[in-house]
Amino acid sequence: MNEIKIFTPATIANVSCGFDVLGLALDTVGDEMIIKKVTQKGIRITKIIGQKLPLETHNNVAGVAALALLDEIDCEFGFEIEITKKIKPGSGIGSSAASSAGAVWAINKLLEQPFSNLDLVRFAMEGERLASGVAHADNVAPALFGGFTLVRSYKPLDIIRIHTPKELYATIIHPQIEVKTSDARNILKTTVTLKDAIKQWGNVGGLISGLYTEDYDLIGRSLEDHIVEPIRSILIPAFNLVKQQSLTAGALGCGISGSGPSIFALSKGKETALKVAEAMKLVYNKVGIDYDIHISKVNKEGIKILK
């Protein structure tokens, strides 16, 4: 195999109470990438369709992630990468993670898989470091492992794949406004009350338990964030109204995707996810803000081969 075409998914990180640790992969939203094994050594980004992004390997997240991989193996070949971006950068659903994870996953396949998924997370995190200044793993992990993933620890890196209930659907609305990652980060407080922290880890425990037992009601009760959401949500117009209307429409829970501005809701079943989408759209139609909207089953496989 000298060429591979893949689907690499959008992802939701910071799943409510699971700030910085819990993420999930989407099924119907993602980029396409074609990776070719070539005789010329090194990594070249040959084409990016759909978005204006840097072609220089060192300035491209996929390029940097791929270089991190090559750095750990004696490789006789090089690789050419073509990316069709369907995820908008800055939307909060893991645009850079999809490219970074996709590149290393595909190269690993073409090399007959010398690396584990955990290694691939490590390489893809270098792309994240280029994109945001922080080598976080909570988007690249679900892209690579599929389903829900938990970043239990960074030192050492420890990623846990969490059981994903069959009927779990996500609805994501992306209001066409810019939230700077630096603003979303700087607005956070560096300390929290022990009381709020305990509430949060109680909910993390409940959410993980609900995922394993497929207890949708428990998942819903646990999708709370007492720490980050109250602060970051002020950067997203009409957040509280979108959340309230989503819950009224039947969503199990609703929160900020990544560092925003996208808002996600989780629902049991596609029908409810569609109703939630209508409720979300109605809010931004009234407020007069343009949006993209996505409905997706939670993707248990992660990155997939298209041909």
Place this chain on the structure above:
Amino acid sequence: MNEIKIFTPATIANVSCGFDVLGLALDTVGDEMIIKKVTQKGIRITKIIGQKLPLETHNNVAGVAALALLDEIDCEFGFEIEITKKIKPGSGIGSSAASSAGAVWAINKLLEQPFSNLDLVRFAMEGERLASGVAHADNVAPALFGGFTLVRSYKPLDIIRIHTPKELYATIIHPQIEVKTSDARNILKTTVTLKDAIKQWGNVGGLISGLYTEDYDLIGRSLEDHIVEPIRSILIPAFNLVKQQSLTAGALGCGISGSGPSIFALSKGKETALKVAEAMKLVYNKVGIDYDIHISKVNKEGIKILK
């Protein structure tokens, strides 16, 4: 049925990262109680064997919990309670919780179970309020539900029974020193860094996941507490040495039971739990502090009928 004799277990609360939310029930350590249905209304504590504790209903945790139950039902009878205390008060393994939970569980049985387990937790918490000033649920919940329990939320009260792996054993050493609950509480900081809080809920996620998948290695990696243990452990002589020796002997993890002074370790299999006990004993033998030691399978049933 007019009389019931029960075993009501000791419990470990504050299971490492699960401070204030995660508890588990023990199998070989606990009190015995005899509860009789009598014609005279109200609750009477007729006898307490093994410890000097108040016999006046309003000053006894079992009495107060039982009164909270009677307060919510029209009852033609009264109940007499006899307690054989085998759990030492102040040991940190849920002595008061065993009495409170045992009383309401037995009365509910004699009344043909008008109340749910969640109701019983609520009544037993009144005993905890008398014992410590705080109506906490993290000891009474595992006593009543069995196995591992998560107190997801207090408002509303939400208790989740977590899957308990078959081969999980606890070793508990109780150094014969006094740690005042008020000291253990006052020494805690009211705020924590967001960074430490994230580590903690990452570990809670890992621990719950490890319990459901019976992944003992993951359970071990997740049994960390970056927030409370570093502070409270200074109240317990030789804590760090006991912990280190327990891990060297093969324990999955080790931490403070409740608010101390007991130290617990979890192990896979009885053989390892016994080795951990030897390692713990050796430390306190050298230091010259008396101790009690217990080895117990995690008790999946909770309170049990003896006859």
